[in-house]
Amino acid sequence: KVKVLTRKPEEYIREKSSDLHRIRRNYDPVLHPLEKAREYTRALNAVKLERMFAKPFVGALNGHNDGVYCMAKNPRKITSLISGSGDGEIRLWDLADRTTVWSVQGHKGIVKGVCCSPAGNVYLSCGLDKTVKVWNPDVSTEPANTYLGKFAYSAIDHHRSDPIFATSSTQIEIWDESRSQPINTFSWGADTINTVRFNQTEKSILAGCGNDRSIILYDMRTGSPLAKMVMEMKTNAISWNPMEAFNFTTANEDQNCYTFDMRKMNVALNIFKDHVSAVLDIDYSPTGEEIVTGAYDRTLRIFRSREGHSRDVYHTKRMQRIFCVKYSIDSKFVLSGSDDGNVRLWKAKASEKLGAKSYRERAYLEYSEQLKARYKDLPEIRRIARHRHIPKDIKSMQQKKQIMLSAQKRKEENLRKHSKEGTVPYQAERKKKIIGVAK
């Protein structure tokens, strides 16, 4: 009995040139030698390609004549953004076209805060001219309403669902949109409050941070402050985690960001280190997985919310100090407003391809993601994946910071060595910067 291998070519060759090529697979390992070495090479290529395609800058929205100091997303419209500038101008942007849709000279002096109503049709702004103005861009360039206050305002934020908004000045004021006077005021020690932010899930809770290095939480239901925490240095901005309602992250003057659980504020849940200058603004991605920060060192960093160091850093030659950042509501883009009067649009994942992807392309990208994840700890791959070009001045600042920190550490260690045992205890890094919590 004999059988010899014969193949019918028609089973292996496509009939017409319009057909797809017939691909036969045989997963027998013997037919695929050197599997691991080849896979590693593929992973290396994938990580190199990722760095090659890392071009995060999408475009600049120019038009403001002064620095951009506040921005707000529209919760209903993905392409809409409002920004306020130092000369009192307010602009509404269409991100898809990168054009100004509507603009108005809203305030005398700097616009300190803008926000959007939950319905998405009305915008509010406040400024150093002690007014809060309500704008309806669809109707006119005249304010639909103006609230006159006693103090120069520093920030404004709208309630998630009710027609209520909060402003911060020397105190935090809660306004009803239909009344000309604040319905409630809160204050707890601080002479100036920098920021006020509503919790988007636990809607009645809001947080503010004061110039006296404090972070204060308020509950509108009880009409009283919940807790106050004082840190070593001032907090510049606060962002609530959209997925974990009890967590918020703060941007601190000491170049770090801290995540706190509002129920247990004597210890930070996480510290984000990497900036070399004061962090000025912070925003969570809508997934709660990532955080974008903008700092006085002219860079924007993206952190994973569970890791301590940034996953990426963005900068351009022309970008000055970043005063406000926002994560877009589809979590694919990041926006930054800086001193140079531009709002910049960045990709959240630097090497991501925009637009539609074919099935094969998507499959390839998924495969290379897996490869990168599998070999991420190998030295060559880690080195390439971590490499970022950073401006020289920031590099030198990083080195200086490193020297300073190690000197501090050494000094502390020396102190410990030369004192009686136990008199200089070790302190948790996450508790160090917290001076106290009051309830």
Place this chain on the structure above:
Amino acid sequence: MSTTDQTAARQDNNVNSKQEKKKEKEKDIETVTLNIPKYVREKEIVLGKKQLKSIKDKKVKGTLRRIESKYADAAEKAARTEMLLTEDPGYLEAEGMEKTYNFTQDQLISAVDEEVAKKRFDISLPTFGPYAFDYTRNGRHMAIAGRKGHIATYNWPLDRKMCEFHVKENIRDIKWLHNELYFAVAQKKYVYIYDHNGLELHCLKKHIEVNKIEFLPYHFLLVTVGNAGWLKYQDTSTGKLVCEHRTKLGKCDAMTQNPWNAIIHLGHVNGTVTLWSPNMATPLVKMLTHRGPVRALAVDHSGKYMATSGLDGQLKIWDIRTYKSLHEYYTPTPAACLSISQLGLLGVGWGPHVWVWKDAFTTKQQSPYVTHIERGAQIHDMHFCPYEDILGVGYSSGISSLVVPGAGEPNFDSLEANPYQTKKQRQESEVHALLEKIQPEAITLDTTFVGKIDRASKAVIEKERKQEEEERTKNSKPAKEKKKMRGRNTALKRYLRKKQSNVIDGKRLAIEKELARQRELRQKRSLGEIEKPPTALDRFEKKQMSLFSPWKLASYFFGTSDNSSGCPAIGQLIESSKTLENGKPVSEAYHLKWISCSELSGVESIDHFTEP
């Protein structure tokens, strides 16, 4: 009563159908589980349920469990895809008293269809033989090279000649490179690379008097070994000579690659087989295989078994995981060539005979599987054709292609090697292969080396790290010495500084001594303890003055700014002072200093004078 009966019956039915389903499932699982072990990759650590349970960190435990299940799932899925494999391997079975080795090729051909019969052919080439032989990786193309200079390449299934030419010099070996567009030929002196039209592309002058060529397709490495016993690796994608190893074992004409891990096996005249990677100048393994020169080598596709034949008339099977001999066979005349097919048939060519052995690695066989004889010829080279039941044989007076049922892998992987590939596919696969080219550093005995945890003890790792560091510092050039402007710098001091500080030899001691002496002298002079020797310039001495430059003084006295003064002594002085500036020896410098301090600088506050 009846209702209960009904319900009972229904339940029975249900139970029956459930059981059937379960049985089917089990059957299904059984058929799959049979093949799963083939697809399970060798694991670094085997994690049993107990080990998993003993891990305390819940996160780690979860991750590990997930990974384990993923691996198991992958193996099962791969096993399930076997259902999609359409072709079955060939076979040859004897009935009754028949023996498979008694079947001649003609008998085999008469029993199979016409398509297969076409694949069996003989080409008589009596003038330029014996013939070396090679197939491309997809088995579509065949290259032959006669010892006396005849080269031809064919697309043999289509019976189409690609090129044919004569180089008019000795040829020892021929090998395809990564696809059918290029092949390398070991000629009288050098190795040449030709393209598919027979156009000479490169002459590799570094490869001299080469006997055997191998090509590592995943690394793009051309490996040669020759009469001088040098093993050379050349990268055919960059053209760089990756490394040259001296085997120190003389002439070598038995070479093969291990297709599983790309290690090169060499057989030597002293009966040893050595295993080489480009990363080590010495063999990775040395095995004594024969009591006489090694004639031929072959390694199977899974990289587990090696067959060697020697002039001592032995044919031995080795396990190259343990480096132990498994079986030994006797060949009446020494086997000149060996080849192992994809499904593990072992082809042996000795004298005019071709014998093919089946299952020769696992059990000791009593008789061959298929035999063939080329009367009046000597077998020179033979290779199994990949993905076909064909054995190509080159002998002294031609070539022939024999049918050996059950030799080739029936189901190919299009992305690995595709016998039916189009031009576009070939181009595409070439680009992909180049992108995925493995670096020569990755050639190791253990193919799973990448990404493995180093399980050596901490002390060993530390030691290795230290060694590496030392090597690095040794290789890096010493920092170039900066020229320091400050302070006194002498040739002796500089010499000492450049020398290594911890080496103390006679020269160093002498120099140190000399330096110490000079220092002492200087000190003494500054204290005025030494009497100065009288010189011609003594007469100018009047009073002590601390610092003055001699040539300025000279110009003051003689009204000239240059050394063109009438006084020879001053002229000389100026000369010598300049040479000092240019770095003349030290003794002269002392001499001058002494002059400037004591004799010439006798005039007080000479700075206040204006030039006459």
